[in-house]
Amino acid sequence: MTQLPFPTVSVPNDWDRKGLPAWAYHSRALFALEREKLFLTHWQVVGHVSNLPNPGDWLTYDLLGERAMVMRGKDGVVRAFHNLCRHRGARVVDGDAGHCKGAIVCPFHGWVYNLDGTLRGAAQPTSFGEMKREDFGLKPIELQVFHGFLFIRFAPGPQPDIATLFAPFDADFAAYGMQDVVPVNTPGWSTDLPVNWKSVRDVDNEGYHVALAHPGLQDLYGRTYRDHYLENGLSMSIGWFGDVPGKLWSVRHYAGISPPRPDLPQHLQRAWTYYGLFPNQVFSMTPEGVQFYHDIPITEGVTRLTGKAYRWPNEARAQRLARYLAYRIDRATSVEDQQLSIWSNESMRSDAFEGFHLSDLEYGLRCHHDGLRSLLPVLTLDKSPPEDRIAAVNEEMTCQIAGRE
Secondary structure, rough: OOOOOOOOOOOOOOOOOOOOOHHHHOHHHHHHHHHHHHHHOOOEEEEEEHHOOOOOEEEEEEEOEEEEEEEEEOOOOEHHHHHHHHOOOOOOOOOOOEEOOOOOEEOOOOOEEEOOOOOEEEOOOHHHHHOHHHHHOOOEEEEEEOOOOOEEOOOOOOOHHHHHOOHHHHHHHHOOOOHHHHHHOOOEEEEEEOOOOHHHHHHHHOOOOOHHHHHHHHHHHHHOOEEEOOOOEEEEEEOOOOOOOOOOOOOHHHHHOOOOOOOOOOHHEEEEEEEEEEOEEEEEEEEOOEEEEEEEEEEEEEEEEEEEEEOOOOOOOHHHHHHHHHHHHHHHHHHHHHHHHHHHHHHHHOOOOOOOOOOOOHHHHHHHHHHHHOHHOOOOHOOOOHHHHHHHHHHHHHHHHHHHH
């Protein structure tokens, strides 16, 4: 097996094979804690600098009641702001992406902001009495860039800066040329599933199911597929293709058309790779392109699957055809995973469900669940506290752990 260029965590010989308790998948009180302690305090990828090629270009990202706008200013700098007018809180831009010509104009009362977020002026300013414009600029959101990808964080949290966090993958991202990718012509995708977000992650965090549940992936690389686990909530999965002829139409033609990439290091040649970032996002790369996808919780029982896809600049015809076939294989896989997520989530309300018993091939679930338990120790309880006590019990357990440390 090809050697990876970064250290990985081995599966222990003896480990607790239990997963999260079933109550964690339908508790509204726990979901409120996840919003506060997890999602708003962890990095979220929202796009790539190539999505904003010109000054005034913007994209938006909504997460659990918070609304972000990412925009390129006249000075070429990309910044992130709360998509919230300082007057009455209206969205200053509406939609997934767009362009402002020279200024941002709130559609509610016409307050005007410069492209760097500063307030240019309020409509009928004398009606506000004495008002300092410098105090009413758009509120900034922390933004960092890694090989062209834009990450935001709504509140400070436990993760380090994105370059430090993603350092093990730095060489791979550089080899793929992530800084230079451009959006595909088709827009991103979005699908709402009637499941808790953790059920989606549970399916995606292990490859044990690939052989039976994903005929396309099994035909493509199932014999070589491996999951790898790293520190700090990172993971990397990889499968190499082309060693045997594919049986399925898309796989057979993809393997034959996909151009060789001698510029890539050995471990990335003829490979599909998946780079996971805790708690809810993955970068998926093939020799022809890259996409990121994430599971955005809407409620404790609804999750939005969404993402964006990119290609290499100056794409050749063979690359374009291979990327299309890869898309066909990937979309079929996504539909299969969605059904698995629904079935798994349904079981969490059944009295017959007695909990997980995980295989060594599902150690990725344990890693993800341990990350959640470290932030929300209430998840170590097999039986749920009363809903109105979950936040208090979690705080008590957090204080107890801090006291022992």
